[in-house]
Amino acid sequence: MITKENYKNDIKNYQPKPKLLKNCIKAFVVGGLICLIGQGLTVFYTEVFGFSEKAAGNPVVTTLILLSALLTGFGVYDKIGQFAGAGSAVPVTGFANSITSAALEHKSEGLVLGVASNMFKLAGSVIVFGTVSAYIVGMIRYLIEQFL
Amino acid sequence: MFMDFFWAFVVGGAICVIGQILLDVFKLTPAHVMSSFVVAGAVLDGFNVYDKLIEFAGAGATVPITSFGHSLLHGAMTQAEEHGFIGVAVGIFQLTSAGIASAILFGFIVALIFKPKG
Secondary structure, eight states: OOOHHHHHHHHGGGSOOOOHHHHHHHHHHHHHHHHHHHHHHHHHHHHHSOOOTTTTHHHHHHHHHHHHHHHHHTTHHHHHHHHHTHHHHSBHHHHHHHHHHHHHHTGGGOIIIIIIHHTTTTHHHHHHHHHHHHHHHHHHHHHHHHHO | OHHHHHHHHHHHHHHHHHHHHHHHTSOOOHHHHHHHHHHHHHHHHHTTHHHHHHHHHTHHHHSBTHHHHHHHHHHHHHHHHHHTHHHHHHHTTTTTHHHHHHHHHHHHHHHHHSOOOO
């Protein structure tokens, strides 16, 4: 008798095994390495250019974004992405990658309708949800600080 | 110094593992993961948790996209102290401006110079 449950068990052997652990290790190592580079850049900007640790955040992020945009242009970042999954998507470099790759992908449609209009196809959701949530949390915190 | 690097690696990696679990187990798309992380960063910063994480992990906390939400809120709160309600809107992009501006600029330049691959 083939029931739904039986069928699910029968085909289990033929389905690709979810490689959760392997994927997580890859994400951990690559994501960790990107943050390690970030930490190295932080030390570089604080020691060499005399930024405070907090102020160093901006040049560090900018440098990482530049690197990521270039690597995307050379087609390297997408290869890293296939290997690392969330490890390369979650750091800020993944944000820059989504902007650059969307811009590149639509280059053939022209600079205005292609590159500029499609740039924020993926990154737009990050900015929208970030802004809305920060706005709401900010308002709540402001109200609490004022009236409590 | 060595410990700074160690914790940056471990904490940054751990945040990415959370992202990978959201991708593999909960079947979210990368866009959903990134959006959730930004919201999480803003909410954690609302409870003053994220600053402690940055103090502890350095770039391990500032490089993941969660810090984008944290910076949005930080800019908003700094201006809110000076200008009240309207300050929330005035300051929201203050700290993230460098990141967004450079991402747009470099993305545009790369799209001009390079040819799409694949």
